[in-house]
Amino acid sequence: MDYKKYIADRIEIDGVSADEIYSSLAFPPNTETGDYALPCFKFAKALRKSPVMIAQELKDRYKTDGVISEVSAVNGYLNFKVNKTALAAEVLGAVLSSGERYGASDAGNGKTVCIDYSSVNIAKPFHIGHLSTTVLGSALYKLFKYLGYNVVGINHLGDYGTQFGKLICAYKHWGDRQEVEKGGIHAINDLYVRFNNEADEAMESEAREYFRLIESGDKEANEIFEWFKKLTLDYVRGIYDKLGVNFDSYAGERFYSDKMQPVIDELRDKNLLKESEGAQIVDLEEYGMPPCLILRSDGATLYATRDLAAAYYRKKTYDFHKCLYVVAYQQNLHFRQIFKVLELMGNEWAKDLVHVSYGMVSLEDGAMSTRKGKVVWLEDVINKCIEKAHCIIEEKNPQLENKKEIAEKVGVGAVIFGALYNNKIKDIVFSYDKVLSFEGETSVYVQYTCARANSVLSKSGEFSGVPEGYSPNPQEFEVIKQLAAFPETLAESADKYEPSYIARYAVDLAQKFNKFYIDCKILTAEGDAKAFRLNLTKATLLTLKNALSLLGIGVPEKM
Ligand code: ARG
Numbered sequence: 001m002d003y004k005k006y007i008a009d010r011i012e013i014d015g016v017s018a019d020e021i022y023s024s025l026a027f028p029p030n031t032e033t034g035d036y037a038l039p040c041f042k043f044a045k046a047l048r049k050s051p052v053m054i055a056q057e058l059k060d061r062y063k064t065d066g067v068i069s070e071v072s073a074v075n076g077y078l079n080f081k082v083n084k085t086a087l088a089a090e091v092l093g094a095v096l097s098s099g100e101r102y103g104a105s106d107a108g109n110g111k112t113v114c115i116d117y118s119s120v121n122i123a124k125p126f127h128i129g130h131l132s133t134t135v136l137g138s139a140l141y142k143l144f145k146y147l148g149y150n151v152v153g154i155n156h157l158g159d160y161g162t163q164f165g166k167l168i169c170a171y172k173h174w175g176d177r178q179e180v181e182k183g184g185i186h187a188i189n190d191l192y193v194r195f196n197n198e199a200d201e202a203m204e205s206e207a208r209e210y211f212r213l214i215e216s217g218d219k220e221a222n223e224i225f226e227w228f229k230k231l232t233l234d235y236v237r238g239i240y241d242k243l244g245v246n247f248d249s250y251a252g253e254r255f256y257s258d259k260m261q262p263v264i265d266e267l268r269d270k271n272l273l274k275e276s277e278g279a280q281i282v283d284l285e286e287y288g289m290p291p292c293l294i295l296r297s298d299g300a301t302l303y304a305t306r307d308l309a310a311a312y313y314r315k316k317t318y319d320f321h322k323c324l325y326v327v328a329y330q331q332n333l334h335f336r337q338i339f340k341v342l343e344l345m346g347n348e349w350a351k352d353l354v355h356v357s358y359g360m361v362s363l364e365d366g367a368m369s370t371r372k373g374k375v376v377w378l379e380d381v382i383n384k385c386i387e388k389a390h391c392i393i394e395e396k397n398p399q400l401e402n403k404k405e406i407a408e409k410v411g412v413g414a415v416i417f418g419a420l421y422n423n424k425i426k427d428i429v430f431s432y433d434k435v436l437s438f439e440g441e442t443s444v445y446v447q448y449t450c451a452r453a454n455s456v457l458s459k460s461g462e463f464s465g466v467p468e469g470y471s472p473n474p475q476e477f478e479v480i481k482q483l484a485a486f487p488e489t490l491a492e493s494a495d496k497y498e499p500s501y502i503a504r505y506a507v508d509l510a511q512k513f514n515k516f517y518i519d520c521k522i523l524t525a526e527g528d529a530k531a532f533r534l535n536l537t538k539a540t541l542l543t544l545k546n547a548l549s550l551l552g553i554g555v556p557e558k559m
Pocket residue numbers: 116119120121156157158307310325327
């Protein structure tokens with residue numbers, strides 16, 4: 001049962017929706033006063049009454065029962081105490097009976113969510129800047145699936161543009177088939193960098209010709225291009241495998257080559273296209289934005305043109321309920337523009353397009369960036385984290401079996417969690433020491449808590465079910481309440497496109513469990529207390545694992 005909902009359903013405030021009451025219910029900082037609290041300050045304006053009065057009146061009207069045993073009004077807060085015995089039995093029952101599916105729902109049944117994420121650029125480095133889009137998108141993918149949605153993960157490849165002409169030109173001049181085959185994306189990138197440093201006007205013009213050849217379907221140019229694409233994808237797939245990331249479609253920009261013309265025609269038919277200095281644009285001045293460029297003066301299409309075509313294609317193909325674009329905030333304007341253009345074209349579904357914008361990641365340890373030029377390759381960051389995890393394990397627990405496997409889970413988890421822990425819009429400075437700390441707000445801490453729970457359970461042997469009528473002590477009850485909050489955390493996380501809520505939830509639960517673990521004996525407790533605590537430990541372990549797995553992080557048995 002959702003206790004917040006139970007309470008919210010029993011409160012009526014004029015002009016305030018049940019949803020708002022629901023989302024306003026919080027855990028009070030001081031558990032003496034109550035288990036849930038409704039701050040009444042924000043209703044004061046609408047009701048033209050003081051928060052103190054509102055809380056008092058709501059209290060007088062609220063009828064307590066077997067679920068909510070006590071209600072009080074204190075300083076503008078309406079506080080609720082729940083029947084702890086009933087809540088504990090119910091929550092543990094719910095977690096243990098749903099196991100790996102606790103918190104899953106069918107809320108999304110019949111609805112499709114498209115998620116455009118990671119969207120790598122062919123032949124360009126897959127660098128630290130791609131970390132957030134990849135892990136955010138992947139977490140949202142897993143989360144929406146868990147909530148019953150049909151999800152389509154789309155890697156909108158950057159595989160279109162004049163740079164491919166340059167690349168082929170560079171390859172023709174300086175490249176060697178075997179070397180490129182061996183060096184893969186790094187070799188291709190080197191060619192590209194060299195072109196940009198050394199190409200003269202003759203080569204530039206050759207490059208334009210190669211681009212034209214790709215476009216016109218020339219066999220050789222396309223073969224080289226497809227080969228570069230394959231090398232890039234083979235490479236990034238290796239990283240996706242490590243991070244547990246999946247896609248259903250790799251339809252990139254080039255896929256829309258033949259799908260742009262109908263959109264351009266429609267823009268023209270709807271009188272939205274305007275000529276400006278030879279180019280074709282959609283004027284957005286009225287909406288406070290610069291024009292959206294559709295065709296360059298030489299007739300070439302743009303990034304935006306392909307995104308318009310892609311939106312149409314996705315709507316037609318998937319009939320999405322929402323289409324998310326997990327792309328850094330540098331592209332805020334781009335998405336505002338294309339969403340606006342689609343709206344002006346009369347598509348009511350334009351409102352279902354969402355730019356899930358996020359901040360930048362930089363490295364605290366700048367040392368790495370010099371090794372391979374300016375770019376910090378994501379692969380190097382992941383490998384370094386795994387290596388460091390290995391050293392830490394070697395130091396802390398050298399007897400451990402499968403150290404390599406564990407280091408991989410810990411290292412990869414730290415990279416993902418490091419990128420997801422903060423509110424997504426914040427810029428983050430990635431620090432190896434921070435993300436790998438056993439004590440901080442880290443995946444390592446959560447994984448370690450799981451190992452601790454696992455160890456308790458492996459020592460306990462068989463144990464009986466949740467004892468009836470058991471009244472939990474405060475430490476136990478804190479864990480119970482946190483467990484109860486998992487389903488609503490998932491719903492809020494999906495609603496706000498914020499996997500960080502799940503990451504924070506996991507740390508909170510781990511902290512509460514550890515407090516319980518330190519304060520209360522488990523294996524040496526007796527009777528009902530022992531049975532209850534073992535069940536609580538099991539439920540916590542399940543929920544922590546679920547939370548981490550939604551973020552793409554595995555949990556080692558031992559650490
Ligand atoms: N490849 C682009 C970049 O690296 C991101 C593409 C995002 N998706 C989109 N539909 N525009 O900037």
